[in-house]
Every structure is written in structure tokens, then in C-alpha cells.
Amino acid sequence: MEKAGPNFFDDEVVFASYMQRRQGLDTPNDTLEKPVLMDLIQPITDKRVLDMGCGDAAIGRELLLQGAASYIGIEGSHKMANLAHQTLVNTSGKIILQTIEDWTYPQGAFDLVISRLALHYVADLALIFTKVFDAIAPSGKFVFSVEHPVITSCDRGWIGGTLRQDWMVDNYFKTGLRVTNWLGGTVKKYHRTVEEYFHLLQKTGFIITDLREAHPQREYFQDIETYERRKRIPLFLILAARKPA
Known part of the structure; x- marks a missing residue:
């Protein structure tokens, strides 16, 4: 039986497979998605950060070390949330075991909201975008990545x-x-088209500031064959937007 995102990652086999993959060489997350996201969210200093579907929260620890004022990660998977708690030991970061859809978003509480490869598991994205818009302070940023629509369209x-x-x-x-x-x-x-992601942001009230497809950059790869293969098709779509002042 098919599972929703959080329940999917709580499956023993899935979680073990995911962790093994994330520890591999030249993972798409590290070589393609993360460099773009880190570029789009700068500067970090003194920012109050919300991470939707935070996974292991490794980026939370990194952002706090870079000077973020605070970090809150929302995670619906029990296994991922437990791992995130371990990652943030001895930091001020906080993990909330809750789904993206069910959490109560505080008004104007964040300067930066991020989501890494989690929003393609959400059915009603328009509602989530509205909640994020309300939770961001004026001029705050919203940056998220999803699986590229050429991938989510069909897996045959x-x-x-x-x-x-x-x-x-x-x-x-x-x-x-x-x-x-x-x-x-x-x-x-x-599955959503690029156009749908773009217009959902606009209709919510966000000003779109960037759109990226994680074009492979040689300096992030150790293996040349993997680099060449990653140039064949986009794996990720990353959008950056801000709330008007």
C-alpha cells in the first residue's frame, strides 16, 4: 500500500535505504540541490529560520554555525525527527514532530523559510504557501526545492x-x-508543472526572485562519470521568493 511522505520514511526498509544513499559519493542532494539552495538563502546572519520537512536537520546545524538567530525544523517522520534531534545536540535548534500540513504556523515569526525536497509530498500546496506567507516577516525569503516536474510526471x-x-x-x-x-x-x-509552482507563488502574494534547475557544476563532483550523467536531465527545481516589505 502506498504511503504519504512522513509514513513512507518511517518504514524500516525505506529509512535504511535512504540513509545508505545519503551517505554515498556525489549524491544529487549534495552536488546539485544544496549548492543552489545555499546560494539563494544568503545572507544567514541573524535570520530566524523555519525548515519544512527538515529530515536529519543537518542544514539546521550548519545555518546556526553560520550565524542564524534561530532554527526550527518541522518533521512528520518519527525516524527523521529522532535523527534531527541528535543532529542538533548542543545547539539552539528545535525540532517539532508534526507534518507540514498540520503544524500551526506563527504569524510573522520567520525571516527565512526553506523546504528541501518535501513539498512534492503535499497535496494542497496553495494552502501551505498561504501559511508560509503569513509566517514570514515582511521582506523575508521563501526558498524551496522539489523533484523536477519532468521526473514527477511519469516513472515508466x-x-x-x-x-x-x-x-x-x-x-x-x-x-x-x-x-x-x-x-x-x-x-x-x-506532480505539478513548473508553471503551476510559479503561479501558485504569485497568487499567494510572493515576489519571485529566482528559478533554478540545479545545473551540474564540476567543482562539486568527485566522480567525472557521475558529473557527465547529471548533465543529461534536471533532477531538481528550486524557487526563491520574498514577501513584500
């Missing part, structure tokens, strides 16, 4: 356990629920 043509060499893009404009097999489990995701 992928043989599990192998390096994917070809990608099939199909039903691109038929947005909504997708069920896919990944990391030894079955998970529910939600």
Missing part, C-alpha cells in the same frame, strides 16, 4: 536497482497524485 521506463539512463516524460499537464516505487517502498507524490 525505469528498471529498479539500476542507474537510470533514459527518462520518459508523459502526462506532463495532467497534474496531481502519482504513486511510485522508490527505496523499497511505495510512496504518494504530487
